[in-house]
Amino acid sequence: MAMADMRPPIESGCPDGFQYMHPTMRRNFGLWKYHTDPKPGVLRHVAESGEEIFTVKVGTQRILDIFSLRELTSIGDEFADGYIRFTIRSNVEYYVTDESKVDPLIEAVEKLGYVVGGTKNSVAAMSHTQGWLHCDIPGTDASGVVKSMMDELIGEFKAWNMPNRVHITTSCCQINCGGQGDIAINIQHTKPPKIDHAQVSNVCERPSVVARCPVAAIRPAMVDGKPSLEVDEKKCICCGACYP
Numbered sequence: 001m002a003m004a005d006m007r008p009p010i011e012s013g014c015p016d017g018f019q020y021m022h023p024t025m026r027r028n029f030g031l032w033k034y035h036t037d038p039k040p041g042v043l044r045h046v047a048e049s050g051e052e053i054f055t056v057k058v059g060t061q062r063i064l065d066i067f068s069l070r071e072l073t074s075i076g077d078e079f080a081d082g083y084i085r086f087t088i089r090s091n092v093e094y095y096v097t098d099e100s101k102v103d104p105l106i107e108a109v110e111k112l113g114y115v116v117g118g119t120k121n122s123v124a125a126m127s128h129t130q131g132w133l134h135c136d137i138p139g140t141d142a143s144g145v146v147k148s149m150m151d152e153l154i155g156e157f158k159a160w161n162m163p164n165r166v167h168i169t170t171s172c173c174q175i176n177c178g179g180q181g182d183i184a185i186n187i188q189h190t191k192p193p194k195i196d197h198a199q200v201s202n203v204c205e206r207p208s209v210v211a212r213c214p215v216a217a218i219r220p221a222m223v224d225g226k227p228s229l230e231v232d233e234k235k236c237i238c239c240g241a242c243y244p
């Protein structure tokens with residue numbers, strides 16, 4: 001078949017990020033000369049062309065509701081030419097070309113309870129894996145641990161006290177599907193599963209449960225004449241994969 005006759009691929013990946021970039025960033029992409037750190041949470045980038053742009057980094061609660069998103073985007077409309085960017089650690093970044101708008105922007109976000117920081121030698125916003133939302137393994141809700149830890153560390157997010165930037169993560173099981181950082185806090189179950197033999201044959205997909213165990217610690221068994229399961233507690237690593 002000639003190339004011209006072939007069906008073009010359907011591009012279903014992430015969209016081209018350039019279309020969402022602030023025009024100053026787009027114009028100077030790859031042409032930045034240096035940057036300075038005027039204050040915690042604020043970066044100033046200067047391009048070869050002489051253009052400069054200020055980035056204001058704002059910590060959020062990560063799981064954002066529509067009302068918070070409207071607030072944050074309205075601030076982007078008012079102070080940052082309508083541009084906003086979410087970072088992998090759930091910060092919001094605003095890009096400001098007019099230096100006189102930096103402090104009013106900070107005032108506006110702080111008035112709503114958000115925090116500005118996470119740059120240079122601070123403790124960056126903590127990230128977590130998302131077990132409680134979509135995964136069936138979690139030993140706990142990693143985001144709850146993030147919330148309680150960031151309540152303690154909020155001062156370090158806003159300051160420059162660390163020897164270098166510190167990235168902390170929490171994960172809700174040892175698989176640690178998305179928690180890459182300098183300090184990783186992994187939370188996991190501590191006990192092997194207990195089998196309710198009266199219920200198993202009614203509610204449990206036994207072959208699936210057995211197949212999920214990474215160390216073959218759980219296996220089919222007949223108990224009181226009924227199909228059930230048994231656990232070799234010496235082998236069990238308490239991963240939680242069979243709990244659902």
Ligand code: SF4
Nearest residue numbers: 131135138172173177
């Ligand atoms: S860390 Fe484990 S439990 Fe949490 S989302 Fe990832 S795989 Fe699931």
Ligand code: SF4
Nearest residue numbers: 213236237239240242
């Ligand atoms: S908790 Fe994990 S290791 Fe233990 S029996 Fe269940 S799947 Fe196997």
